[in-house]
Amino acid sequence: MMGRGMTARHTAEDLAEWDREGVVLLRDLFTAEECAAVRADFDTVFGRETGWDQSLDRKKPGSIGAFHTSQFKSIEALPFHSSRALNLIGLHPALIAFARDALRTDHVHLYQGQAWAKFTGDADYDQPFHADFANHTLTVPSEDPRKNSVTIFCYFTDVTDAHGATHYVRRSDSAPIAGPEATLNPDPAFQADLQARLQAVSRSAAAPAGTAIAYTTDVYHRGTNLTAPNGHRYAFMACFKKAGDDSIGFMAWPFHHTKPWANVFDVATPEQLACLGVQPPGDPFWTETTLARAQTRFPGWDLTPWRDRLKG
Ligand SMILES: [Fe+2]
Structure with missing residues (x-):
């Protein structure tokens, strides 16, 4: 049975693609009603007039992508001063179901849960291709996906290529080029060549609201700039690992103890709370x-x- 006890919205084909490529687009993971409720909560938490903030840093013309701290300024961790929609979206049964199937376990732990709003002009999001293992473990990804983790990046607004669609490289396309450890090579010429070769085989995750891209820590991907005038993108990043895997981490939920946890505890099921360690x-x-x-x-x-x- 798909989902191992949770209501699954993914298919056996999705899971096979995940196993093979380390990345899969999960379409219609959330209903239109769910997306609308989450968007309303994003408006509550992040809503504002959009526009260029010239004080923020910019990419140098002609350079390949880079990371900038301003990319991450409209991120907030669970829980939120909002309705149950946003507070529970990272613990949606469909996400838990996919994580259980992907990691082949009945017990998963949510170790990163962040709402991420992006607005055109706020920052330079044109990232280089990278694999996420560096800030999810102190070592490296295993070649056995069940020993790694799954990031499920969920869109709640329609994401076109003008709205900062994630670009990614399937494992079968990156394998002939480089393993994920190639990101650690500091040589600029090596990196320029690596980026160009990955770019040539990359795909866009542009997709309607309700879609999620699930990927693991050895998969090359990059964030791209929002260029749509006054555009915005509302997304939620939910990262799951096998419960009890001490090699993987990002957030310790009690660190955020001053946040409104009652907004989660008052509405979550025992299974959802178990994903937070309860x-x-x-x-x-x-x-x-x-x-x-x-x-x-x-x-x-x-x-x-x-x-x-x-x-x-
Ligand atoms: Fe990343």
Whole structure:
């Protein structure tokens, strides 16, 4: 069964492509209604007049892409001062279902969950091709995808090539060129040649709202500039690993303890909370005392499933 107990919206073909290429476009992962609700929350969290901010850095004319800190200024981590739509989108059952199938496990952990708004002119997003392993592990990607992780990058606005579509290279296309470790080579001439060769076989992930691109940490990809006048792109980055894999990480959720976690706890299911490290009903962690303490911390959290298992 697809999804290992969660409602799957991906197909066996999607999973086969993921296994083969390390990257797959998941179409219609979210309904139009879900996208509209998430967009409304993005407007609440990030909404503003768009336009050029000349104070931000720019790429030098003629240079290949580069990273700039200004690319990441409209990113916010879970949870949000918004409705349940945005607070739960990174824990959507369809995402959990894909992550479980992709990593061949019943227990996945969300280790990165960020809403990312991009506005035309805010920054130079024209990144070089890179693989994400460098900031997801201190070592390197395994050749066994089940030992790596899955990033699911979800679009909630229509993304054309003028709206910063992610560009990516399938593993079968990059393999004859270079492994992911080639990004570590500091030689500028080597990098210029690498970038040109990857560019030649790259694909665009331009797609309508509701699409997600799932990719793993050895897959070459890059962010591109928004060029549509007054354009914006609303996206959510959800990264899952096998629960208990200490080699992979990005965020420690308690670090963000001053954020409005009740917005998540008050509406999430036990399975969704388990993806954040919350012990499921029946776990020995839960006693009368821990339940009472948890209720004090989150008065709106419906602990019925946990209480029922304690009685049983
Ligand atoms: Fe990346």
